[in-house]
Amino acid sequence: MMNSKPSWQVGLALVLCAIAMATMPMLANEAVAPMSSGTTTLVIALIALPAVASFAMFSGLASAAVLFIGAHGAAWLLIANISGNEGMARMPFFLLLAAAWLLAWRCVALLSAIRPLSKQVRTFLRLLIPAIFGAWILIIWEAVTRGAGVPFILLPPPSAIAARIGNSLPILAADVRQTIFKAVLFGYFVGCASGFVVAILADRVPFLRRGLLPIGNMVSALPIIGVAPIMVIWFGFEWQSKAAVVIIMTFFPMLVNTVAGLTASGHMERDLMRTYASNYWQTLFKLRLPAAAPFIFNALKINSTLALIGAIVAEFFGTPIVGMGFRISTEIGRMNVDMVWAEIAVAALAGSVFYGVVALIERATTFWHPSVRGGRA
Amino acid sequence: MLMTVNQATATSVERNAVVEARQLGLTFQTNDGPVRALSDVNLTINKGEFVSFIGPSGCGKTTFLRVIADLEQPTEGTISINGMTPEQARQARAYGYVFQAAALFPWRTIENNVGLPLEIIGLSKAEQQARIKRTMDLVNLTGFEKKYPWQLSGGMQQRASIARALAFDADLLLMDEPFGALDEIVRDHLNEQLLRLWRQTNKTICFVTHSIPEAVYLSTRIVVMSPRPGRVTDVIESTLPAERPLDIRESPEFLAIAARVRDGLRAGHSYED
Known part of the structure; x- marks a missing residue:
């Protein structure tokens, strides 16, 4: 089956995780609210475990579900912990963001390959796939503008636009x-x-x-x-x-x-x-x-x-x-x-x-x- | 060379003539100069006849049908349909025309396609319904009224287009290679049905084909045509009985007529090689 063969997205995500671990910490030393090591470990676990699990899974749907949870959980933790530390993110932060995004990519690829029989599931998938795609544009936008401290006038983060x-x-x-x-x-x-x-x-x-x-x-x-x-x-x-x-x-x-x-x-x-x-x-x-x-x-x-x-x-x-x-x-x-x-x-x-x-x-x-x-x- | 133009049987009663062509000719003006599509066609088709036009491509058989239908205008000679000009006959809806393809409108259901000419004529809704039902029965399409054309097979689509041509009850049916695009088995089946329909309705049918067995099987008279310029080279009266099962095609009588048609076609071609 399609999921039994290792995908390059998941492999690359694991490589990025390893590089991130070697280049810690995630935030600059001057950060007001530094990330706890527990949070950091959790982020890495949320990326690495589903990635490894997706190799072993038999069903495309199950591995897509695991990847979905891992990718979005990691992204949420990354964004949640950047508040108060705007502009302080270092390379590992972006590497982990990229790794999470690769997992989401793999998840969408698995979902696209599914040929469901029932019409409702098909409609649901047809809506879900572009929704994940769009969500990741917002996630990357939000994490990059806040993590790298992009000037507000150049590009405000989506959360600020939503608040407005x-x-x-x-x-x-x-x-x-x-x-x-x-x-x-x-x-x-x-x-x-x-x-x-x-x-x-x-x-x-x-x-x-x-x-x-x-x-x-x-x-x-x-x-x-x-x-x-x-x-x-x-x-x-x-x-x-x-x-x-x-x-x-x-x-x-x-x-x-x-x-x-x-x-x-x-x-x-x-x-x-x-x-x-x-x-x-x-x-x-x-x-x-x-x-x-x-x-x-x-x-x-x-x-x-x-x-x-x-x-x-x-x-x-x-x-x-x-x-x-x-x-x-x-x-x-x-x-x-x-x-x-x-x-x-x-x-x-x-x-x-x-x-x-x-x-x-x-x-x-x-x-x-x-x-x-x-x-x- | 076989050039005997078999003048329409002089014995036929003049009043019975549905189509009468005299010295009919048609020249198309094209970019490559004039093309003579029809030349000196003399033909009388009587009421109740089933006349096939057979010949190679470019022999003018379709053009002749289109002249009857007022889709082309002749440049020489005269033609009358039920004693009228083709234009008057068309305005009087004197004929139904079946094209090479079914030409059903994909946005209309089969019954609405069959009812299209009735809508244009302006019949009442009840009258339309009655006629749609009757003609759908006639072509064995009952039960497919609510389907769309693209949901039907090619043979069924062509039957629907025949039903559409029959719907407004014209006495003359013009058919331009209606079964040309269908496979042999469907074609045999539709030929049988068409003969049955012709006997039931007593219509006059002009049928263009380039299949010799089809022409011999269906017709009471076969008009053999040849190209450059399109002209009539032979008119063959069929001696086959009115009742024609499919296996009549193996009878010696059938084969003799088919041989004569083939000879006529070959004679029209001989000067080319």
């Missing part, structure tokens, strides 16, 4: 309301809808297809940085000017994708509709639009992230005293980088949820497409 989010919920909520629920959503719907309608018009009227598409191409090349201040002059400081920027940004991807999608139906299918003496609109709604759905959803997904970027950047150029872009630009000026990171985290979360919702609707709508049902054409 917790303390500023009303401000963040107001910013989200202003930027996402007003500018982004309005601009997204109007931009996508108008791109769609113009695509249908361009399909129906050859003159528009020849004249409008090249101009649409030019509009898409407009630099958002240049357009945003002009939109502020035209539509004022409120969210309408940001929505206008979002409309400009989302219009063209929708137009191009829909025009491409409308040609996606096969010749045979169109001939078939012709033999039924089907009129333009019947063919459009019963054949061409369903066939174009994968293209249209592509545009909706691209636009979901473009809209967020557009609205935030547009707020840099004049805005009332609320909004995610406004907050980022003013707080960075006041050196409140944790607030900037908090806004970035909220924007990332909102963007992912937005994208995820569109992707879910896509799966439900284009269930028939080979890329969704995972079958042949």
Whole structure:
């Protein structure tokens, strides 16, 4: 079985443990609260014992579980003991962190190799694997920024960002309301809808297809940085000017994708509709639009992230005293980088949820497409 | 060279003609210059006939079918379908067309695929349901109404596409190599079913194929065509009885007709080598 053969991650972790033991102590001598030898031993044990055990285990699942406990226990102890000693960590600290990370890597590798039979377990694993992956980005970020004493303004530790989010919920909520629920959503719907309608018009009227598409191409090349201040002059400081920027940004991807999608139906299918003496609109709604759905959803997904970027950047150029872009630009000026990171985290979360919702609707709508049902054409 | 164009049996009653082509020709303008796809085709297809068009690739058999269906426009001669122009016939939904591939819409269930032409015509929901049920029965697909096309085998998909062509009850069925992509066993089975269906419904069927046994087994008349330019080289009346079990294909009568078709095909080819 896969786990019976020694993995290089676990081997390297043991080597790192040995080097760490030889180069103790973990913290500089000036440390205010030096780590007890008991804690140090516990960390090393938490790494070494599961590592050795994972060689002997027969089941991939059991060794993954042991590695999971060892890696995260060690990481937790390392981070917990750095508080009060920020910037005092010496090489063994980072070596042990790296060893713990290697165990987590091995754990994820084992979990990825498991082929569970039941659907629930499969779903659970599909969520667990990226969760461990993401958690380790945060763990390393936290341990390195605090252990090495990275200046707060350069990169605050995730715990500080989380604390800032917790303390500023009303401000963040107001910013989200202003930027996402007003500018982004309005601009997204109007931009996508108008791109769609113009695509249908361009399909129906050859003159528009020849004249409008090249101009649409030019509009898409407009630099958002240049357009945003002009939109502020035209539509004022409120969210309408940001929505206008979002409309400009989302219009063209929708137009191009829909025009491409409308040609996606096969010749045979169109001939078939012709033999039924089907009129333009019947063919459009019963054949061409369903066939174009994968293209249209592509545009909706691209636009979901473009809209967020557009609205935030547009707020840099004049805005009332609320909004995610406004907050980022003013707080960075006041050196409140944790607030900037908090806004970035909220924007990332909102963007992912937005994208995820569109992707879910896509799966439900284009269930028939080979890329969704995972079958042949 | 065998060039006798067997004029449609003059004895046939004029009113019975479903398709009538006179000096029909079609030239495609391509980037490599004009290509004559059809030349001087004279043919009358009567009501209730099962006519097969056979010939090598490029002989214009599919093009002729597409001209009947108003999917291509002839450049010479005349053609009428039930006394109308192909355009009028198409607008009147005078024919059902079965393509080489099933061309079912993957986002529709089988019953909704079969019901597609009925929706376009604008029949009532109840009438649609009744017709879907009847035609699904006819092609032995009952029980698969709620499946999606990609959940069915190739043979079943093609049967669904035949059901779709039958659903709106046109008297003329145009079939363009419908079983070409299927394996021999499925093909035999579908040929049997198609014959049964033709006898039950008394439709006129134009059937394009390049399989000699298929053409002889199915048809009341076989039109042999040859390429460059696409033209009719022979029209063979079948002497086989209407009732045709699969093993009729071993009878001397069957083999004699097959031999004549093969000769016709060879004659059309001879000048090439």
